[in-house]
Amino acid sequence: MAVQRKSNIHILDGNQAAAIAAKLSRVQVVAAYPITPQTPLTEKLSHFVEDGQLKAEYVAVESEHSAMAVCTSASIVGARTFTATSSHGLAYMHEMLHWAAGARLPIVMACVNRAIGAPWNVLNDQQDSISQRDTGWIQIYCRNNQDILDTVIQAYRIAESVYVPVMVCYDGYILSHTEMPVDIPEQVDVDRYLPPYKPHTTLDPDNPKNYNLVTLANPRVGVDGKLCHGYMELRYLLQEALQNSREAILHAGKEFNDVFGRDYANMFWEDRNEDAEITIVAMGSLASEAIVAADILREEGIKVGVLGLRVFRPFPKQDVVQALRKSRLIVVFDKNISYGSEGATCSEIKSALYGTYINAAIRNFIVGLGGRDVKARELAEATKKAISSLKETVTNPDYPEWICHI
Numbered sequence: 001m002a003v004q005r006k007s008n009i010h011i012l013d014g015n016q017a018a019a020i021a022a023k024l025s026r027v028q029v030v031a032a033y034p035i036t037p038q039t040p041l042t043e044k045l046s047h048f049v050e051d052g053q054l055k056a057e058y059v060a061v062e063s064e065h066s067a068m069a070v071c072t073s074a075s076i077v078g079a080r081t082f083t084a085t086s087s088h089g090l091a092y093m094h095e096m097l098h099w100a101a102g103a104r105l106p107i108v109m110a111c112v113n114r115a116i117g118a119p120w121n122v123l124n125d126q127q128d129s130i131s132q133r134d135t136g137w138i139q140i141y142c143r144n145n146q147d148i149l150d151t152v153i154q155a156y157r158i159a160e161s162v163y164v165p166v167m168v169c170y171d172g173y174i175l176s177h178t179e180m181p182v183d184i185p186e187q188v189d190v191d192r193y194l195p196p197y198k199p200h201t202t203l204d205p206d207n208p209k210n211y212n213l214v215t216l217a218n219p220r221v222g223v224d225g226k227l228c229h230g231y232m233e234l235r236y237l238l239q240e241a242l243q244n245s246r247e248a249i250l251h252a253g254k255e256f257n258d259v260f261g262r263d264y265a266n267m268f269w270e271d272r273n274e275d276a277e278i279t280i281v282a283m284g285s286l287a288s289e290a291i292v293a294a295d296i297l298r299e300e301g302i303k304v305g306v307l308g309l310r311v312f313r314p315f316p317k318q319d320v321v322q323a324l325r326k327s328r329l330i331v332v333f334d335k336n337i338s339y340g341s342e343g344a345t346c347s348e349i350k351s352a353l354y355g356t357y358i359n360a361a362i363r364n365f366i367v368g369l370g371g372r373d374v375k376a377r378e379l380a381e382a383t384k385k386a387i388s389s390l391k392e393t394v395t396n397p398d399y400p401e402w403i404c405h406i
Helices: 014-024 039-050 065-075 087-093 092-103 145-162 187-193 229-261 285-299 317-321 344-353 376-390
Strands: 009-012 028-032 057-060 079-083 107-115 138-141 166-171 178-183 267-273 276-285 304-309 311-313 329-334 361-366
Touching: 014 039, 014 107, 014 145, 014 166, 028 039, 028 065, 039 057, 039 079, 039 361, 057 065, 065 079, 065 087, 065 092, 079 087, 087 092, 092 229, 107 145, 107 304, 138 145, 138 229, 145 166, 145 178, 145 187, 145 229, 166 285, 187 229, 229 267, 229 311, 229 344, 267 285, 276 285, 276 344, 276 376, 285 304, 285 344, 317 344, 329 376, 344 361, 361 376
Parallel strands: 028 057, 028 079, 079 107, 107 166, 138 166, 276 304, 276 329, 329 361
Antiparallel strands: 009 178, 138 311, 267 304
């Protein structure tokens, strides 16, 4: 196991951590369009390219749609690619997100989470990435800046083993612009962990091929006389890849620990869940704030634990069931909303528990939209309010509660 060296610890904001991770991963093509709060990340990468620290092509495009188009094209010809965006930039990429996943390209993208308009808002919530959850990308959420650096590096190991793109999500401003101690690994160790990209697509003039042509519903015979997949078979294979990527994620995390001494062989992290009767569930930096709330409640004699969801796609159903098996009450805090329903994390938790032996009460609170400050005391008070759900006469409500002034 690697020993952490103090000389490698630097004070970095989240965007710097992501940029350094992309450089250490030896990306070959970077394409991006500036948008707050992502802009400093790709500015840093452009400086790395300009001063020769990163041997890559930096493509300054005219839009986020074009950025993903460039990454898609570069990945098809065998380059390791990286991009980053936020909010409306991610929404503008929507068509190309489907294309990248459908073409099974191992692109890595940093999504610096920011609210979606209207009205305009440049502050943090997770509505942007959650809105893209059905595009076929693996989604991993980071709780701090060390997570950001480590996860971007792991994302290439994961993406290039299952040929599915990976979105590394982290909270705008709360992480992107906040400085923390970050241990930067040595390039030689990253090279040992992350071998050169071996593409599954090839462009060879002596052996010409077409990729991603119009594909009909049913299988048909190709020009070589072999039966080719129909559209539905290709969709099935993408679903199968996402389902099976759990093992690739865990393996990448375990091997990361073997090289760097930081263990990511998990789909979520837990805090004092062993004896917890009540579990708080959240993603990103919000889950870190929940630990403080749990401390407050523990001091009052209430047995509370925290489950910080790290991997949202593929959703780790069986792992969640195992982690929540002792919970009598599950309190889910979401920085997003599926309008007309509830927070996305809550829906996933309910889906995972449906049909199991777990009969816990579940309460959902919507918090922090548009950068609204989320205080640990508010999380603690909401959790205490939810304890009334343990009464036999109380049923799960149809819609979530909101922590705001209305």
